[in-house]
Amino acid sequence: MEEKKKKKPLDIIRNYWWILSILMAICAILSMFFPVLTYEIREAVYDNLTEDRLSKVDYVYSMNLISYFTTGFKLNYMMYITLGIIFAGIGFVVGGIFKKELRIVGGVSFLLAICFIVLFGEFFSADINEVMTYAKVAGTTYDPATQTFVASFHGASISWGSAIVIIFLSLAFATTVFTDVKSTTRQIAEEGVLISAAFVLNYIKIPIGASGGSINFQMLPLMIIALRHGPIHGFISGGVIYGLLSCLTDGYGFACYPFDYLIGFGSVGIMGLFRNFIFSEGQKTYNFKGLLFIFIGGILSTFVRYFGSNVSSIVIYGLDLKGALVYNSFYIPLSGLIAIIPLMALYKPLIDINLRFPVKRETISA
Numbered sequence: 001m002e003e004k005k006k007k008k009p010l011d012i013i014r015n016y017w018w019i020l021s022i023l024m025a026i027c028a029i030l031s032m033f034f035p036v037l038t039y040e041i042r043e044a045v046y047d048n049l050t051e052d053r054l055s056k057v058d059y060v061y062s063m064n065l066i067s068y069f070t071t072g073f074k075l076n077y078m079m080y081i082t083l084g085i086i087f088a089g090i091g092f093v094v095g096g097i098f099k100k101e102l103r104i105v106g107g108v109s110f111l112l113a114i115c116f117i118v119l120f121g122e123f124f125s126a127d128i129n130e131v132m133t134y135a136k137v138a139g140t141t142y143d144p145a146t147q148t149f150v151a152s153f154h155g156a157s158i159s160w161g162s163a164i165v166i167i168f169l170s171l172a173f174a175t176t177v178f179t180d181v182k183s184t185t186r187q188i189a190e191e192g193v194l195i196s197a198a199f200v201l202n203y204i205k206i207p208i209g210a211s212g213g214s215i216n217f218q219m220l221p222l223m224i225i226a227l228r229h230g231p232i233h234g235f236i237s238g239g240v241i242y243g244l245l246s247c248l249t250d251g252y253g254f255a256c257y258p259f260d261y262l263i264g265f266g267s268v269g270i271m272g273l274f275r276n277f278i279f280s281e282g283q284k285t286y287n288f289k290g291l292l293f294i295f296i297g298g299i300l301s302t303f304v305r306y307f308g309s310n311v312s313s314i315v316i317y318g319l320d321l322k323g324a325l326v327y328n329s330f331y332i333p334l335s336g337l338i339a340i341i342p343l344m345a346l347y348k349p350l351i352d353i354n355l356r357f358p359v360k361r362e363t364i365s366a
Contacts, residue, residue, distance in 0.1 A: 028169045028172065092106030096176070195225070204216055218246075225238065226272035231275075235268070238266050260316075
C-alpha cells in the first residue's frame with residue numbers, strides 16, 4: 001500500500017489559511033483587553049498669593065478596550081473604527097473562501113487596522129481638552145478660596161497590549177495575503193523598473209497654485225504594476241516598497257508612513273482587482289469595458305489615497321476635518337487624474353505587452 005505523502009507545514013497553512021487568519025484576528029481583538037494605551041496627567045495645587053506650588057501628583061493611566069467605552073471620551077470613535085475594520089476583515093476573509101478577490105480586501109483591512117493602532121497615541125493627544133475633563137480632581141485636596149488646582153496633559157503612547165495586537169494582526173495579514181503568492185524573476189525585474197520610474201517621476205513636479213504645492217505622475221507606473229501583476233503585487237510594490245522609499249526620502253517623518261504612504265500608494269492595488277475585466281483572455285485590442293474599468297479602478301484607488309491623506313492631515317498635522325477635506329480635495333484628485341488619463345491612453349500598448357510578455361495571473365487559492 002502506497003504511503004500517503006506527508007503534508008509540509010506551509011501546505012497546511014495554504015490549505016487552512018482562512019482558519020489561521022480568523023484565529024489571529026480574534027486573538028488581536030482579545031489582546032485589546034490588555035493595556036493598549038497609556039497617558040499621563042500631572043495635577044498640582046498652587047498658592048493664590050505666592051503662586052508657589054504646594055503639591056504635585058503624576059497619574060499614569062492605562063486604557064484598554066473596556067476603559068475606552070466607559071470613560072465617555074468623544075474620541076471613542078477611533079476604537080469603534082478599529083474594531084469595525086477588524087470585524088470587516090474577518091468577514092472579507094470568510095468571503096475570500098468563495099471569491100478570491102475578497103481575500104485581498106480582508107488582508108488590507110487588517111493592515112489598515114494596524115495603521116490605526118500605531119497612531120492610537122496621536123489620536124488620543126489630538127483632543128487634549130477632552131482628556132483633561134477626566135483629570136482626577138477628587139484625588140487632590142485643596143482650598144478653592146486660597147489655592148488653585150491645575151492639571152496638565154503630559155502625552156500619550158501605545159502600550160504593550162498594542163504591540164501584541166499589532167503582532168496578531170500582522171500574522172493575520174501575512175496569512176491572508178502572502179501564503180500563495182509567487183513571483184518570477186521577470187516579474188521582480190519588471191516591478192523594480194516601474195518602481196524606479198515612479199521614484200524618478202516623483203521629482204518631476206508640476207507646480208499648482210500659489211501655495212507652492214505640486215503634482216506629479218508617480219502613480220502611473222504603480223498602477224501599471226497592479227494592472228500587469230495583480231492587486232497583491234500592486235499593493236506590495238506601491239505601499240510597502242515604493243511607499244517606504246518615498247517616506248524615507250521626502251523628509252516628513254515615519255509617522256506619516258501608515259496613511260500617507262502605505263495606504264496612499266498601496267491603494268493602487270485596487271486597480272489590480274479589475275485586471276480580469278480590463279485584460280480578457282485572448283484580447284488583442286482595446287474595448288469600452290476595459291477603459292471603463294480602468295477609470296473605475298483609478299477613481300477607487302484615488303479615493304482610498306484621499307481617505308488616507310485626510311486621516312494623516314487630521315492626526316499628524318492637526319487640521320480639522322473640514323480643513324483636511326478642503327486641502328486634500330485639491331491635490332489628490334488631480335494626482336489621480338493625471339495618472340488615470342495617460343493609463344487609459346496606454347491601454348492598447350499594454351494589451352500588446354500582455355500578449356507578447358504574458359504574466360501569470362495571481363493564484364489565490366481558497
